[in-house]
Amino acid sequence: MTSLKRSHASTSTGTTLSSKTYLRTLKSGKVQKVVRELYLRQDIPCSSRLCSACLDLAPGGFHRRSEPAVLSATPSATKHYPEGHYLVPDTNAFLSAMDVFEIEGNAFQDVVVLQTVLEEVKNRSLPLYNRLIALTKNEGKRFYVFFNDFRLETYVQRDAGETINDRNDRAVRKACAWYAQHLQQAAKSRKSARCPAVVMISDDKDCLRKATGESIIASNLETYVSGLPDADRLIDMVAASSEQRITKEGRSQLLYPDYLTISAMLTGVKNGTLHQGIFNVSPYNYLEGTVHVPAFDRSLIIQGRENSNRAVSGDIVVIELLPKDQWKAPSSKVIEEEDVGKNESAEVDEESPEGIVSERERRALQDEVKKAHGQSTEGQKQPTAKVVGIVKRNWRQYVGHIDRDSVRSRNSDSRAQQTVFLIPMDKRIPKIRVRTRQAGELVGKRVLVTIDSWDRESRYPVGHFIRSLGELETKGAETEALLLEWDVQYRPFPKTVLDCLPAEGHDWKVPASTEDPGWQGRRDLRDLLVCSIDPPGCVDIDDALHAKKLPNGNFEIGVHIADVSHFVKPNNAMDKEASLRGTTVYLVDKRIDMLPMLLGTDLCSLKPYVERFAFSVMWEVNTNADIVNSTFTKSVIRSREAFSYEAAQLRIDDRSQQDELTQGMRHLMMLSKKLRAKRMAAGALNLASPEVRVQTESETSDPVDVQTKKLLDTNQLVEEFMLLANISVAGKNFEAFPQTALLRRHAAPPKNNFEELSNQLKVKKGLELRTESSKALADSLDTCVESSEPFFNTLVRILATRCMMSAEYFCSGTQAESEFRHYGLASEIYTHFTSPIRRYADLEAHRQLAAAIEYESLDASLQSKSKLEAVCKNINVRHRNAQMAGRASVEYYVGQALKGRVIVEDGFVMRIFSNGFVVFVPRFGIEGLIRLRDMAEDGEKEPEGVFDAENYSLEIKGEKRQAKVELFQKIKVKISDEAEKSTGKRKIKLQLVQ
Amino acid sequence: MPLDTSTYALAHLRLDGRRWNELRRLHAQISTQAAADGSSYLEQGNTKVLCTVSGPQEQKGGRGGARDQGNEAKVDVEMNIAAFSGMDRKRRARSDKRVQEMQVTIASAFQSTLFTHLFPHSTITVTLHILSQDGSLLAACLNAATLALIDAGIPMSDYISSVTVASAPSSDQSLDEMDPLLDLNGLEEQELPFMTVGTCGRGPGGGEEKVMVLVMETKVQMARLEAMLSVGIDGCKQVRGILDGVVRSHGKRVLESKVS
Numbered sequence A: 001m002t003s004l005k006r007s008h009a010s011t012s013t014g015t016t017l018s019s020k021t022y023l024r025t026l027k028s029g030k031v032q033k034v035v036r037e038l039y040l041r042q043d044i045p046c047s048s049r050l051c052s053a054c055l056d057l058a059p060g061g062f063h064r065r066s067e068p069a070v071l072s073a074t075p076s077a078t079k080h081y082p083e084g085h086y087l088v089p090d091t092n093a094f095l096s097a098m099d100v101f102e103i104e105g106n107a108f109q110d111v112v113v114l115q116t117v118l119e120e121v122k123n124r125s126l127p128l129y130n131r132l133i134a135l136t137k138n139e140g141k142r143f144y145v146f147f148n149d150f151r152l153e154t155y156v157q158r159d160a161g162e163t164i165n166d167r168n169d170r171a172v173r174k175a176c177a178w179y180a181q182h183l184q185q186a187a188k189s190r191k192s193a194r195c196p197a198v199v200m201i202s203d204d205k206d207c208l209r210k211a212t213g214e215s216i217i218a219s220n221l222e223t224y225v226s227g228l229p230d231a232d233r234l235i236d237m238v239a240a241s242s243e244q245r246i247t248k249e250g251r252s253q254l255l256y257p258d259y260l261t262i263s264a265m266l267t268g269v270k271n272g273t274l275h276q277g278i279f280n281v282s283p284y285n286y287l288e289g290t291v292h293v294p295a296f297d298r299s300l301i302i303q304g305r306e307n308s309n310r311a312v313s314g315d316i317v318v319i320e321l322l323p324k325d326q327w328k329a330p331s332s333k334v335i336e337e338e339d340v341g342k343n344e345s346a347e348v349d350e351e352s353p354e355g356i357v358s359e360r361e362r363r364a365l366q367d368e369v370k371k372a373h374g375q376s377t378e379g380q381k382q383p384t385a386k387v388v389g390i391v392k393r394n395w396r397q398y399v400g401h402i403d404r405d406s407v408r409s410r411n412s413d414s415r416a417q418q419t420v421f422l423i424p425m426d427k428r429i430p431k432i433r434v435r436t437r438q439a440g441e442l443v444g445k446r447v448l449v450t451i452d453s454w455d456r457e458s459r460y461p462v463g464h465f466i467r468s469l470g471e472l473e474t475k476g477a478e479t480e481a482l483l484l485e486w487d488v489q490y491r492p493f494p495k496t497v498l499d500c501l502p503a504e505g506h507d508w509k510v511p512a513s514t515e516d517p518g519w520q521g522r523r524d525l526r527d528l529l530v531c532s533i534d535p536p537g538c539v540d541i542d543d544a545l546h547a548k549k550l551p552n553g554n555f556e557i558g559v560h561i562a563d564v565s566h567f568v569k570p571n572n573a574m575d576k577e578a579s580l581r582g583t584t585v586y587l588v589d590k591r592i593d594m595l596p597m598l599l600g601t602d603l604c605s606l607k608p609y610v611e612r613f614a615f616s617v618m619w620e621v622n623t624n625a626d627i628v629n630s631t632f633t634k635s636v637i638r639s640r641e642a643f644s645y646e647a648a649q650l651r652i653d654d655r656s657q658q659d660e661l662t663q664g665m666r667h668l669m670m671l672s673k674k675l676r677a678k679r680m681a682a683g684a685l686n687l688a689s690p691e692v693r694v695q696t697e698s699e700t701s702d703p704v705d706v707q708t709k710k711l712l713d714t715n716q717l718v719e720e721f722m723l724l725a726n727i728s729v730a731g732k733n734f735e736a737f738p739q740t741a742l743l744r745r746h747a748a749p750p751k752n753n754f755e756e757l758s759n760q761l762k763v764k765k766g767l768e769l770r771t772e773s774s775k776a777l778a779d780s781l782d783t784c785v786e787s788s789e790p791f792f793n794t795l796v797r798i799l800a801t802r803c804m805m806s807a808e809y810f811c812s813g814t815q816a817e818s819e820f821r822h823y824g825l826a827s828e829i830y831t832h833f834t835s836p837i838r839r840y841a842d843l844e845a846h847r848q849l850a851a852a853i854e855y856e857s858l859d860a861s862l863q864s865k866s867k868l869e870a871v872c873k874n875i876n877v878r879h880r881n882a883q884m885a886g887r888a889s890v891e892y893y894v895g896q897a898l899k900g901r902v903i904v905e906d907g908f909v910m911r912i913f914s915n916g917f918v919v920f921v922p923r924f925g926i927e928g929l930i931r932l933r934d935m936a937e938d939g940e941k942e943p944e945g946v947f948d949a950e951n952y953s954l955e956i957k958g959e960k961r962q963a964k965v966e967l968f969q970k971i972k973v974k975i976s977d978e979a980e981k982s983t984g985k986r987k988i989k990l991q992l993v994q
Numbered sequence B: 001m002p003l004d005t006s007t008y009a010l011a012h013l014r015l016d017g018r019r020w021n022e023l024r025r026l027h028a029q030i031s032t033q034a035a036a037d038g039s040s041y042l043e044q045g046n047t048k049v050l051c052t053v054s055g056p057q058e059q060k061g062g063r064g065g066a067r068d069q070g071n072e073a074k075v076d077v078e079m080n081i082a083a084f085s086g087m088d089r090k091r092r093a094r095s096d097k098r099v100q101e102m103q104v105t106i107a108s109a110f111q112s113t114l115f116t117h118l119f120p121h122s123t124i125t126v127t128l129h130i131l132s133q134d135g136s137l138l139a140a141c142l143n144a145a146t147l148a149l150i151d152a153g154i155p156m157s158d159y160i161s162s163v164t165v166a167s168a169p170s171s172d173q174s175l176d177e178m179d180p181l182l183d184l185n186g187l188e189e190q191e192l193p194f195m196t197v198g199t200c201g202r203g204p205g206g207g208e209e210k211v212m213v214l215v216m217e218t219k220v221q222m223a224r225l226e227a228m229l230s231v232g233i234d235g236c237k238q239v240r241g242i243l244d245g246v247v248r249s250h251g252k253r254v255l256e257s258k259v260s
Ligand SMILES: [Zn+2]
Pocket: A045, A046, A047, A048, A051, A052, A053, A054, A182, A186
């Protein structure tokens, strides 16, 4: 212990005591007074390599390693600052233009991030704060955090009556002044003539004026950027500065009502007059959103631009219920922004006399449909509300394309700045007004933008352009677009991650000697006849199975899972990357791995004929598939064969095969059927989602055909045992760590989720959907059949699936035990254990299980409820995004496969609106909208529709043709693809064939 | 949202501007209550404790009772946490589990350093009034009690001095590179795993150095423990020096007033 003893510097020297007092409001509405001590010191370095005085100043941490100076001795020079310069941005500079600070290259290096600024950024936006922290760790960027509030010379006490903002601005100026003076001294003592300028970046006019008065070099961001070599490109990334906005305020009218203050919202929510929830926009009607709040069973409707008051889909909003006479029925109409908002000019919007709601929008919302009398669920009025405030914006980066019509000058050489509309790929996001000098070049490209603000005087949000992904419709651009849209991290693994891989690379082998430490605590299961069954061509084999008959008539079954936690140790760079990625993402022609290839497809993958480390779950079960006992162990296995589902099925069915491996597989098959029957009896749901497989020619990877996926018995065999393993592990982990087991739950859907579907079935088919329990639902879904149309049942299942909640990962300490249930699987407890190569949740479950069986000790990160909660939150989002990205990829390829073809196929009507209907085409798994407008022949006017909401039907009365479409009806549709005029983007078009 | 302890890694500066091995300002006075047999007032940062000692006095409730330990004095500790001491105004009952635990910890620590065998059949009552809380409460109570007991003139083998120590990752790359932090304030205590160390004696030449109190209620990895403990013991020694200075200057003043 003596080795660790160190001498201590005395506390009292070198620090001066101050204190700060502030008030803070808690979530509960309570106000707290916080008093904090501050120890002001003089040993905080400036961190410039120019300065020798600070070199020995900073005592390092406990490990005596002081940090090297960050800022370059010869920072880059620009037109305005020929001797080089350091930047000191204020808070708003980071908030409005983080992208520009993040660019690679020579611009925006040598930046001093003040503690005052860092703290304010954290206050205002956690994601931006995290990006800023990441920047300070990027060695090439040379960002230095200067703790100005702890340094005696730069500390600023808040004056009486001074606002916090003014105090912080003053602190920034004081720090700039100190830096400038400090560097001058440093340059002098070096006898160097060159002394870099310290440039404050701020968009606050008042602050800039004061800075000039105090002879601090200061500039607003735009002026600064325009002095850089690559100004044209960079200037687009700088959000329209607030200065410009202020000048506009004078003449423009305020279109939207103001938000309530935070305290008014808090009080309102607390006493029940206001409600808080997440704002979701309908994918069919961009003017209608819903917010689910705990006080109401049904989601509240928010209709129209004025009521949604600048909320963007995904924001957390506070809403106020409207008086009952203003309640609305959910719109039965399809409204798309592209149609309604056409021809609006991006530039002159503010002067438009119409105000917030354009006349076209008003007309679109008015339901002039001839409705049948009486009441039905669709026609009923529902509680309607308006947004009165935003608790948290959930803005992200959006992929989209520029509205060609909004571009003034299409000459690609034109460098004039103009304002254009960007139409996001996500239909629920409003179009974004973007100022750019590159409009000509960007037309016809996939571009990435972000929203900066949405002020009261602007009908649309204002954003800025980040970068172009490439030509619309090209595979590269579209793939990147959907990865960005679903926030999938697709960059190659950085070196720090690859450094965590075993040094042997592909030559790594299970140690030959069982004395090796790698063998410690492992069972030797190499003599078991293990095999894996996966989709054809699978290279990341997570799981393998075996079964053998025991002398007592029972069976021994083993599920062996790749031992990923052996290779990925908690908290190293690889683990961090995997936890961020959360899951492997499967696209049609591409896989974005969670773990580096070496592990995923080789060292961890349970490939046949080689020895691999595994984590095994073994049961003894009787002939009825009841578990007699279960064991968990780390092991070494050698898989005998890797089957595809088809190959395994053939082998099992082939009576001439009588070897032990095949026998084992037959045992597995027999037991899996019993397990499945038991699960179904307990009320597990057999749900369906449209799944199709795109066949590609390997060389060009152009899609040639689309097929729906076939399900074999062997698919179900593997699934049953994976479920069994997951359930067993969940129980074990929960028993060992009641507070911190990582589990997966699926909440029972609220009853009224099924209201509409069950009404539809009753009205159209006379069928009854019972939803009081998962068992009842499973049974009644089985009765929803139509003898003439086998697909009808699948259709109902697809619709039922959409009424369900989504399953989620959680940490056991955060939910009551009764909430653990997995509704869809009818299991009391569940987790993910069987795919650690491609899901991070499974890797965490492996670590917990290893600790539960006392194989190794549990890392601290898996013992902290709050850390696990953060992990769960992230992987829940990643999981969902991965699914969406996968679906979007299939959609894109289906579109490509249909390119230039015209096909007539069977389709089913899934949903009816008053001006169109949605058709599902099973053959391609596509879902498309047919609007009345689409039914008009050339030159004809839009046919009239008679919508019967009660009977879910739409009668079409065109000039030339009459038709009636009903829900669930089987119809023939013509599928073709069509290039959109405004964008040149191809879209699948469905048409009704008589 | 103010910055939290994760920013420590950026510049090895804590939330209040201290370095890892720096104590907060420790200010103490002795003989603050003339009516008590011994008293002290101690501030460790914004944690403020007033301590009075009464006794040794004969045990009440009759001799030979179950509580009578016969040939040595019994140490009783009472803690009163003022409702206004914390961030929220909250009244803590005397029966509060946490309060009871601290009382027992303090009592048993002093039971073994005071020369209790000199006062058979009697009780020494230590009363602690917590006026303000900002972390390291148990440590501040132990330090205040030491001073008040000295003021009461109760013989003891050595001072008990105490301090808290936490463990903060110094960079998020690896967990073995962690810095122990000395003397936590309230905010740090909420965010980091920590322990309270109390020692007696100052090592070579100053009596045997012993750990008298070691309380840890949060989980921490084994590998971090050794460094935390050794830094904690060093911290206790620093505190001891400060307490000693307070006692000596008080003694000096008393002497001077007697002489004149
Ligand atoms: Zn310096």
